[in-house]
Amino acid sequence: MAHEKEFQLYKYLMSNGANATAVLGGSATPYLSLKELVSLSTDQEATKAAFNFSDMTLSLAPAQGGLELRKTIADIYDHSKSNVEAGNIVTANAATGANHIVHRSLLKPGDHVICQYPIYGPLLDEPKDIGCEVSCLRLDPANNWSLDLDQLNSLIKPGRTKMLILNNPNNPTGTHLSTEVQREVIKIAKQHDLIIHSDEIFRPLFYTEETPTSLIEHADLGYDKVVTTSSLSKAYGLSGVRVGWITTRSNALLDEFMHYRMWSCESLSLIDEAIATEVLSPRCRPGILQKHFSIAKTNLDKIQSFIDKHGEQCEWVRPTSGAVGFVKFKDHKSGKPVDDVEFCKRLVESKKLVLAPASSCFDLGDRKGEFGGRTRVHFATKTETVERGLALLGEFLDEEKGRQ
DSSP states (O other): OOOOGGGHHHHHHHHHHTTOSEEOSOOOOOOOOHHHHHHTOSSHHHHHHHTOOTTOOOOOOOTTOOHHHHHHHHTTSOHHHHOOOGGGEEEESHHHHHHHHHHHHHOOTTOEEEEEESOOHHHHHHHHHHTOEEEEEEOBGGGTTBOOHHHHHHHOOTTTEEEEEEESSOTTTOOOOOHHHHHHHHHHHHHHTOEEEEEOTTTTOBOSSSOOOOTTOOGGGOOOOEEEEEESSSTTSOTTSOOEEEEESOHHHHHHHHHHHHHHTSOOOHHHHHHHHHHTSTTTHHHHHHHHHHHHHHHHHHHHHHHHHTTTTEEOOOOSBSSEEEEEEBOTTTOOBOOHHHHHHHHHHHHOEEOEEHHHHTOOSSSTTTTTTEEEEEOSSOHHHHHHHHHHHHHHHHHHHHTO
């Protein structure tokens, strides 16, 4: 297979971001230093001590990941709903490694996979690379990017469909599955013996009154073939700490993950695991998330005001979660979608502003061209970056009007 689409988003951002004035095509919260992590802790001396690595013996980490880290990860879930303990968790090299382990250990050529769509590219492309047949479960932009349960049922091939892949909260739409929809999805999966893999890297950044459950927090439904993956990269602003995790109640799936982890990874960095353990502790986690939630909410309001002002030329479904939204740009006279690739190219050339065009970065399914005019826009970044980017975008849109 020609490895083109898997890394298209990454390639686009790397090739255009170096000389940009503002980049609003990314997806992580603002990166944090160890000093900032200490400042956000409720017990700064304890956190300083946790980050003192001078006496650490740099051996291999345990095969499943450090016990204290896995206990700390288990505690971020509601145990009364999840029944998750440290033994239900395997650490990995960030969410990239976690997703890789899940797909490579469970899928084989010829398996049928259903994948939520749009979605972060590698979640769809890796199963294709394995040789799976992939059907797209299309979210509906006309209905707030909702998931259609009837469509899900229609895509299942009894006896052949192996896995349902979700990205919840979703990248690039910034929407999420409600607790009620999650439960219906699990019931369908149970009926057809499907493995559910939910990438939850943007959890728990939610901007709704109620915080929905994780897909792993439905133990009462009596179905254990549910797998969630996550890491510190997005919600926590720590992409450089390469710690992710896989969570499942299924011992059979856990064994498969452990076998593949030993072949592909063997061990994470003890220093990274120590940082992750402290970051996810009750001392640090609330402060980090509150900081990033506040930034994201402020920026969401700013982008919404911008879209309201420029309604002839852009629209979106306001994100309810995560760090990004899917903005559609339109011709102000006809209302037709612009050529998003050409639009973003001229935006870079004239304003040095980088967005992520959907047609080259997210158009991965079996029907091409359905995201025309859309770009991924990053709101959970520094507010000054958003303000600078919106000012440049406003200038560009005004110029677009003037030249038509």
